[in-house]
Amino acid sequence: MKVDVLTLRRAGDGDKRLSSVAQPLLILLCVAGAMALLPLVLGPYGLRVATTACMYLALAQSWNLIGGYAGLVSLAHPAFIGTGAVAAAICLINGLPIAVAALVALALSLSIALLVGAPTLRLQGHYFVVATLLVSEALRNFVLNLDAFGFQGGVSVNIVSHVGVSALGSEAYNRFFYHLMLGLAIAAMAVVLAFDRSRWGLALRTIRDNEAAAAALGVAAARLKLVVFLLSAGMASLIGTASAFWIGTVETNDAYSLLITFEVIVMVFLGGKGTLWGPAIGVGFVLLLNEVIGVEFAEVTQVVSGLIVVLIVLFQPEGLMAALTEGPKALSLRRLRENVRRYRVS
Amino acid sequence: MSTALQIIFDSLLLIGLYAIGALGFALIWGVLNVLNIAYAAFIMLGGYCSWMLWQLGLDPLLALPFTMTLMFGVGWLVQRILVDHVMRGPHALGIALTYGLNLVIVGLALYVFTPEFRSIVLPDYLRGYTEIGGARLTNARAAVAAMALALTTGTWWFIDRTEIGSAIRATRLDPEAARLVGIRVRTIFNLTTALSAALAGAMGGLIVVLYSATPAMGDQYLLQILIVTVLGGLGSMLGPLAGAAVLGVCTSAVATLWGATYATAVGALLVLLLLMVRPAGLMGKRFYEG
Numbered sequence: 001m002k003v004d005v006l007t008l009r010r011a012g013d014g015d016k017r018l019s020s021v022a023q024p025l026l027i028l029l030c031v032a033g034a035m036a037l038l039p040l041v042l043g044p045y046g047l048r049v050a051t052t053a054c055m056y057l058a059l060a061q062s063w064n065l066i067g068g069y070a071g072l073v074s075l076a077h078p079a080f081i082g083t084g085a086v087a088a089a090i091c092l093i094n095g096l097p098i099a100v101a102a103l104v105a106l107a108l109s110l111s112i113a114l115l116v117g118a119p120t121l122r123l124q125g126h127y128f129v130v131a132t133l134l135v136s137e138a139l140r141n142f143v144l145n146l147d148a149f150g151f152q153g154g155v156s157v158n159i160v161s162h163v164g165v166s167a168l169g170s171e172a173y174n175r176f177f178y179h180l181m182l183g184l185a186i187a188a189m190a191v192v193l194a195f196d197r198s199r200w201g202l203a204l205r206t207i208r209d210n211e212a213a214a215a216a217l218g219v220a221a222a223r224l225k226l227v228v229f230l231l232s233a234g235m236a237s238l239i240g241t242a243s244a245f246w247i248g249t250v251e252t253n254d255a256y257s258l259l260i261t262f263e264v265i266v267m268v269f270l271g272g273k274g275t276l277w278g279p280a281i282g283v284g285f286v287l288l289l290n291e292v293i294g295v296e297f298a299e300v301t302q303v304v305s306g307l308i309v310v311l312i313v314l315f316q317p318e319g320l321m322a323a324l325t326e327g328p329k330a331l332s333l334r335r336l337r338e339n340v341r342r343y344r345v346s
Numbered sequence: 347m348s349t350a351l352q353i354i355f356d357s358l359l360l361i362g363l364y365a366i367g368a369l370g371f372a373l374i375w376g377v378l379n380v381l382n383i384a385y386a387a388f389i390m391l392g393g394y395c396s397w398m399l400w401q402l403g404l405d406p407l408l409a410l411p412f413t414m415t416l417m418f419g420v421g422w423l424v425q426r427i428l429v430d431h432v433m434r435g436p437h438a439l440g441i442a443l444t445y446g447l448n449l450v451i452v453g454l455a456l457y458v459f460t461p462e463f464r465s466i467v468l469p470d471y472l473r474g475y476t477e478i479g480g481a482r483l484t485n486a487r488a489a490v491a492a493m494a495l496a497l498t499t500g501t502w503w504f505i506d507r508t509e510i511g512s513a514i515r516a517t518r519l520d521p522e523a524a525r526l527v528g529i530r531v532r533t534i535f536n537l538t539t540a541l542s543a544a545l546a547g548a549m550g551g552l553i554v555v556l557y558s559a560t561p562a563m564g565d566q567y568l569l570q571i572l573i574v575t576v577l578g579g580l581g582s583m584l585g586p587l588a589g590a591a592v593l594g595v596c597t598s599a600v601a602t603l604w605g606a607t608y609a610t611a612v613g614a615l616l617v618l619l620l621l622m623v624r625p626a627g628l629m630g631k632r633f634y635e636g
């Protein structure tokens with residue numbers, strides 16, 4: 001017999017559930033509206049940073065679904081981001097329109113996700129991490145050697161002229177991509193919000209925290225994990241496509257770069273995995289920090305972001321979100337000491 | 347015949363390196379269930395340590411014991427101060443912590459040593475070669491293979507035949523039960539990471555003999571180490587050697603037949619296929635299921 005997971009939730013509080021969606025949605029829409037007007041005040045550099053921030057936010061939320069809510073540290077993200085970028089670029093230079101190119105790339109990414117998701121999601125513990133990492137690396141090596149459809153490890157021509165918006169001036173072009181990335185980021189937030197407050201999200205967290213118990217309650221764990229994996233992969237693919245169109249050049253090693261995925265994971269961990277607002281906080285914090293340190297001190301950025309990860313794991317494993325939900329007492333010395341001791345081997 | 351022999355000889359170097367690296371990596375994964383990304387930093391530190399000892403006038407192979415001793419201490423401290431604090435948490439915490447630590451150490455190395463390649467001049471006795479069946483076996487390759495064999499044997503003896511080794515095995519099976527019979531679990535954890543770091547140091551030291559030291563040298567090998575570890579499986583001291591042999595021969599064969607660019611892809615595919623059929627690896631025993 002299948003138990004409706006909805007009944008796991010406090011029974012009969014329909015309207016409370018509604019407001020728990022309506023309130024964040026309202027905040028989200030207000031923020032989106034305000035951010036849509038940002039190009040009016042930002043210069044070209046500011047706009048580029050804002051576009052990057054939106055891209056990272058969308059990526060962070062897509063990883064948050066699989067890594068935060070499902071608790072599966074998937075390193076297959078580069079495969080989907082990269083396929084989104086490369087496949088769309090190949091379609092574009094062969095004369096397909098921009099929307100068709102994005103859809104073809106999406107379909108390809110989803111097929112890859114389906115192909116690798118079904119077997120890898122069965123793996124336990126670190127084996128899943130390693131398997132997904134190898135999927136990314138194998139695909140990167142394969143694409144690197146690909147020589148077909150005018151693609152040789154990269155697209156030598158700038159694809160901007162194929163995007164179909166090149167008639168726009170550079171300012172309008174950047175504004176177009178800012179709004180596109182913003183749209184993707186808001187959509188990603190909305191997907192996570194819908195997920196967070198639905199019975200699927202609840203079921204997924206149950207699987208994450210205790211798969212045996214979830215299965216005993218009748219949660220179809222394997223199917224749900226696969227659906228989330230596909231959802232997350234599809235989002236990553238679309239973001240990859242959009243960023244390739246925005247930047248205009250596609251190079252395999254950059255498109256399939258593990259580094260971006262690691263950065264995104266750091267952001268999600270920092271802000272608070274498995275939460276709606278956590279990744280947004282993480283993205284803001286890390287990008288702000290990068291701006292403060294500046295690009296000329298690359299190794300300093302590396303050391304600082306490493307230190308942040310170490311400190312957050314040791315002292316606040318729930319992420320900065322804890323400070324938001326519990327107030328300043330979450331950052332009190334006593335709490336930090338408790339956090340350090342929580343998982344320590346006795 | 348001589349081509350096949352040459353492929354095997356060429357791969358001896360890689361097999362030796364991978365086997366030593368995967369041995370230490372499998373140790374900490376198997377016993378502590380931590381996927382130690384900072385292992386890359388340990389390799390790098392070992393490499394620079396050997397390079398500095400060589401600059402002081404020590405023979406690069408004689409420097410290995412010193413490097414290993416130093417890395418043993420580094421591993422102990424890292425486990426004691428950092429990794430001990432996430433042992434009972436979800437395993438993503440361990441990955442995140444060691445990833446952050448790796449960033450810090452590699453970043454500091456970039457600052458201290460600069461990204462420049464640091465190489466050592468090979469001593470004369472490592473330069474020659476012997477010709478067997480029309481294929482050349484260089485002394486350096488033979489030395490690395492012998493070192494891998496010696497370290498594997500040594501680790502096997504320590505884990506399988508000594509009292510401390512049986513304490514490590516007991517802790518890996520069930521930390522709570524181990525505690526009940528009087529094993530100091532935390533000390534065992536520290537010791538295991540220290541051993542693992544010493545092996546990483548040995549790998550770094552050998553890499554510096556054969557190639558050169560850079561801050562990113564460990565990161566470059568982490569993927570191969572992961573492949574070898576999964577191929578060989580956890581829970582058997584022979585696993586890393588077997589996994590390294592499979593990957594090493596495959597890599598050399600693919601590189602000779604199709605070109606080196608396909609080598610990683612073939613290795614990764616090999617692991618993915620193996621995981622479908624035998625989730626515990628070639629020689630692995632099932633310990634950690636969740």
